[in-house]
Amino acid sequence: MQLCEKCQHTLTLTDSDFYCEQCGAHYARQALCPDCHQPLQVLTACGATDYFCQHGHGLISKKRLEFIAVSQ
C-alpha cells in the first residue's frame, strides 16, 4: 500500500500515475518486478510498452507488475 507523503492518505493507482484523493497530489509510478521487487526497465517499441527485469526474470507480464509511488 502506498501512502501520500503530504497527508498519509492511501494513494490510488491510475493508468499513468498515483493520485491522492485527499489532497490532490500526484506521484510518478515506478514499475517493479513481482519476483525480486527491483525497478524494471521500460521498453517502448512500435507503440507497445514492455517491462524487462535486468535481474534474471526477463519480460514481465503487465498483469504481474507491481507499482510504487515516486515523489517528483
Ligand SMILES: [Zn+2]
Ligand atoms: Zn495527500
Ligand SMILES: [Zn+2]
Ligand atoms: Zn526480477
